[in-house]
Amino acid sequence: MSDPTPLVEVQDLKKHFPVTRGLILQRRVGLVRAVDGVSFTIQRGETLGMVGESGCGKTTVGRTMLGLYPATSGRVVIDGDDILHARGRDMLNIRRKAQIIFQDPYASLNPRWTVSSIVTEPMRVHKLFSSDRERTERARKLMALVGLNPNLINRFPHEFSGGQRQRIGIARALASDPSFIVCDEPISALDVSIQAQVVNLLEELQDQFGLTYLFIAHDLSMVRHICDRVAVLYLGVMVELADRHELYEHPLHPYTQALLSAVPIPDPRKDRARKRTILTGDVPSPLNPPAGCRFHTRCPIAMDICRQQVPEWREAAPHHWVACHAVQ
């Protein structure tokens, strides 16, 4: 992983949402630190997994790095372009290269548009091809590519099943010929037998077009399957980052260990025999995150230093990064 030019570079990204009270004279009464200093890189053709409980900021990272939410601070470079400071035509150009697939295939497609309008829209926006005929032709090819019958191109989203809609979302993301796609929980709304279909499709498309993915998910089994490296987020900060098998076989951070031990294994003997670390309580509010290490309130091995000092982000083993005072 020492390739000199990663496709995606994120440095100290922060996204804080103000909490206001009052209708006309809005007073700021608090700050949700949804993402509070996250840094990582993604190599060309790589899939980086991003996992954590709900509210850990994983979706906000994906949206902020594409400029869908204005970032509070930090730097995001995608294929040589600084996305957070880009304006106008530059921004448009970056958007062509970086796309997103959303979690809910019901909410992310306009119900009044035909599949044809949905899939050709990115081409119209980016002025790809000179005529509507060519764009529709390309949309038909994309439909076939994602495993949908091109003859259904004039139908509306409600005429498709959940899995098929997610395929439409994928076709739309591919329409502008991007190099990087943020996959924001693309399979969690789908049935088990359909999940494997969509994951296999994403993998095939990656092989075919050399796509780079940020794969945001809470299903740790699927992340192990599809990702090359995995980042673990907790309350807006990264606590561990490593190659997938290293992370799943030798997790260093107590949060990663607890998260992994909570994942059910579809094997009764193994599941019964295994020792679980069951975390007590819920994730604290990001409005007022705990001082020191943010995990110390739920950590089974918390020490005094964890309550006072933020642990340093460091490379504990080759390519294995962790932020924990207890890790030697």
Added chain:
Amino acid sequence: MVDSLLRVTDLKTRFHTPEGIVHAVNGISFHLNEGETVAVVGESGCGKSVSMLSLLRLIPTPPGEIYSGTAIYRNDDLLKKSEQEMEDVRGREISMIFQDPMTSLNPVLTIGRQLTESLRLHLGMTQEQAEQRAISLLEQVGIPDPSRRLGDFPHQFSGGMRQRVMIAMALSCAPSLLIADEPTTALDVTIQAQIVELVARLRESLHMAIIWITHDLGVVAGMADRVIVMYAGYIVEEADVDDLYDIPSHPYTLALLAALPRVDRRRDQRLKSIPGAPPNLLVEPHGCPFAPRCEFVIEQCLAENPPLMSVGKNHASACWVAVKTGLPR
């Protein structure tokens, strides 16, 4: 031989809709012993929730209609009881918890009010007795500072805590059977592990039977005694938990297990996906409902729907083909 608590025979439920008749449950039969935990596994629309709601007579009629079957619970047929008799069964004998605790709790009533209601109704407690019992119930399900939280409203609890409140409510009258309808699906894995552990602990102390409805073959592996797999309103396989995972005998079970990635294993090939989509339940079932997606399909499958047939001790599968050999049975 252990006592049978519930015996369901040939249960059929359908819905009359403007588009036609939806065949949701197409004749399922199963039994449940005292203190036993059975998992009902299947994808959305397979009839797993509808069949359990039918037992409790919670299907809105119309459009729903339970048009065949018996459900013998401790010598009485649940499907023949009057609405008034059913009210004594629900909550007291059989309790149910749902996937989304926010929609099953009343948002404008305090947790205390909702918890004490069934205690006063079913057990005839006074308000004071009921409150004492409510506090001890909340304590049992692991809610910190229970006496203060009695005055809180549902929105003041987190998702995991709300599910605990639901469980406390379901257990308030010490039922003999708890039906859990995907109680952990909306929760994070860490919270899911907490809830599964809680239910397993309560099961031991209260000696109750559990029907755990889920789409996740992983969640139930560690806690179920037996597993029932449903597809398109039919039971397609039923087995003791170890046998189901060791020697799955229906092509659908086999395919579901192969489609699951494993957190504890390296796997570098593609996942095995199941082609196609679950069938349209508006169409009258003809032949085996899984046949269009099945890799073992033979001619007989298209003509005749296989009944559940014994393939081993406590193990039944509805398939004309022996999946080990790929040959007709």
